[in-house]
Amino acid sequence: MLRTRITTLFGQIDANGDGSISRAELHSKLTADNELQMMMEVAGKMPAYVFEQLDSDGDGVVTLEELIALVEEEVSRTRALQLPT
Numbered sequence: 001m002l003r004t005r006i007t008t009l010f011g012q013i014d015a016n017g018d019g020s021i022s023r024a025e026l027h028s029k030l031t032a033d034n035e036l037q038m039m040m041e042v043a044g045k046m047p048a049y050v051f052e053q054l055d056s057d058g059d060g061v062v063t064l065e066e067l068i069a070l071v072e073e074e075v076s077r078t079r080a081l082q083l084p085t
């Protein structure tokens, strides 16, 4: 289930467990996690800009809802690529 995987991923990125992803948390995870790097590559995301893309309401943190919305949008757009599950 994609949503479950995103929730798990969110928990891994949210290093301090406050329920939101800061820019620093995302960047430290992006440099350390091969699966996340692959997901971003598949989604055509540039690491330097991915935080801005994830933070869709621009409040400076990424919530679980923002992450789910963005990933689901990208997955539906790239479904033909058959992402590994």
Ligand SMILES: [Ca+2]
Pocket (backbone or CB within 6 Å): 014, 015, 016, 017, 018, 019, 020, 021, 022, 025
């Ligand atoms: Ca956090």
Ligand SMILES: [Ca+2]
Pocket (backbone or CB within 6 Å): 054, 055, 056, 057, 058, 059, 060, 061, 062, 063, 066
């Ligand atoms: Ca936000």
